[in-house]
Amino acid sequence: MNSGHTIKTTLLALVFLAFTCTSIDSLACATTPRGTGDLGVVVERENGSLLVVEHSSDQVLCRIEGLGDLSHASAVYSRDARYAYIFGRDGGLTKVDILNGTIVKRVIQGGNSIGGAISQDGSLIAVSNYVPGGVKIFNSLDLSLVADIPATIPDSTEQSKTVGLVDAPGQKFIFSLFEGASTWIADLSNPVQPKITKFEQIGKQPYDALISGDGRYYIAGLFGEDGLAMLDLWQPDKGMRRILPGYSRGHDKLPVYKMPHLEGWAVAGESIFLPAMGLHQVLVVDKNTWEESGRIELKGQPVFAIARPDGRQVWVNFAYPDNNWIQVIDVPSLQVIKTLDVGKGALHMEFTPRGEKVWISVRDKDQIKVFDTETLRLIKTLKADKPSGIFFTNRAGKIGL
């Protein structure tokens, strides 16, 4: 056997490998250039791994391992939709290259963290921490520390847990202080010198928050009292005001199995759909008055209520013991038009960018189920190891995601 033959054989073997590596345990993701507009990641929480997925033909492309504790993990994307930043529960911040399926950089930035955000221009990553509290700002290229914002509780020297961290237009981050009963706006126009605007006494124990899709309204949920606190970022001088005083009404009647997620609120038509706390209901809120206009009875305690991108439907999942159900609400009629039994542990839903499909992670079945949102039929089932969060790359271009 001459050396020319050996080279030829090796090349053939490599070509063969490139075309047959379809196991999700293979290390290499894409080996050739491809678009990143239809990619995403699925969090496998037990293993500390991610699946890189593609939603044009609904496939798993590869698995990336070694991301630590991924319970409650979330992700944001770089402007070019190539890199995902994963916020782990263990304080880990990991930058992942989804094109080639590798970890670019990983830092342990805190002791216990609960999510993050990317700045409007894509240059900064913010992470909110339970321990030691506060918010840290990193350079999105190399994850070097740019700024550290301690969240000191008013009239105290103690640090507060920070929650509900989102990005907002004008290179701002907004977050709330659980023990500090405050919401802060951090303007990072000059990244090494954050300019902080504080709103105090917004209500007891803000535990989560959301920002509207246009980046105008920041709304914090309150654990310690009834109602929500809202800030109109177009009129910050008016301060935060309380809305929906009856939001938690009746939550003493039933045990709250899981606090509903506010990020999952649905703006659809002229209404906002909010998961009720501890009740088998979704609240309908009039977008113009911020007042409750109705309630829809459901199968269980809602966790996420998410609008299809065109706002015509709202999909709802539920807390234990009803977490096998998904219900679909038709927005014009406010009726439940479908109840799906997808299997225990239906944790997350993610719509494709234009809304023709929805991916649902079903943890206890180790599956991702893909539904057609027009026919409401199952169109594909994918394997995944205890999947939870699903994040598609079109989030890269969206305010507050």
Next chain:
Amino acid sequence: MNSGHTIKTTLLALVFLAFTCTSIDSLACATTPRGTGDLGVVVERENGSLLVVEHSSDQVLCRIEGLGDLSHASAVYSRDARYAYIFGRDGGLTKVDILNGTIVKRVIQGGNSIGGAISQDGSLIAVSNYVPGGVKIFNSLDLSLVADIPATIPDSTEQSKTVGLVDAPGQKFIFSLFEGASTWIADLSNPVQPKITKFEQIGKQPYDALISGDGRYYIAGLFGEDGLAMLDLWQPDKGMRRILPGYSRGHDKLPVYKMPHLEGWAVAGESIFLPAMGLHQVLVVDKNTWEESGRIELKGQPVFAIARPDGRQVWVNFAYPDNNWIQVIDVPSLQVIKTLDVGKGALHMEFTPRGEKVWISVRDKDQIKVFDTETLRLIKTLKADKPSGIFFTNRAGKIGL
């Protein structure tokens, strides 16, 4: 010189070439994998060429030539944000690979065309034609013809020019018949058998149309009479209704230099901003009632009025002889907060996905100017040959774009 040396020299030359080919006339675009979330194309109308651009660091990557007559050309993107479909005035439909800067396929599908759309699921491309009229549907992979929808004028055997073609949720395309005074919904759920719903006598000579960002409202502008025709796609049984009867009020007083583009309407806060016809004004319309709530005086006859993605500002450009101006409206106060002289032939504006920057093509200066939308300052000028339309890849994930 031995052959090993020759190979080494050639390799070094190739490496050198790869790193120095920054001329925009170089044939090769990206040679290595990269994300496509921050890419776009700029139409160079005189040359029949496109620039592939990147808006993270605001650069031109390469030029693609041979696209025919690109006056009034527009573009849509594949789901994966890798391929652009360019609709030329000469009936040409060209599929372009923006990652490697090549033409994948080009067909002349009609004699004279005026724009197109991509279906919700990305599988179909629709093109509307002036000559011979009607709408043709192509497979997005290979541009093979899937369906041909003749637009026969009611009570006639003649074909109508089709205008205002957009995509809508549920695998639908919507368009209007200029001579036919109609709007048609084509449901392509079964692509070889389009299901057509017709709305007749909507008003004389619809000349352009738009669909709201949520895919719910389709609004056609009328050339032959005053006002606009609107269809609520959530209630198609209610038919089309006339709105804004005073829309063209006063357009006899001034010559209309250019029909305003409806695609450029701006939804911001509770208002919609529409370029007035023939007047130096933008109309403010209440989104809840569809009635006019005010008018803002401007420098010239507006062509496009486009909202920054967060809806806080509306940017306006103008028809000749005022096409060197750009004006910025602050939405809460309805005041013009900036008037910019960017140079003659300011034809198009495109915001980056989260709105921190806007690109403006300035035809007569052979430039693209990039502005920071917070400081309203020029941050970069790029060279381009008679640039017109600018299209960024985040359109891939948006209904109606």
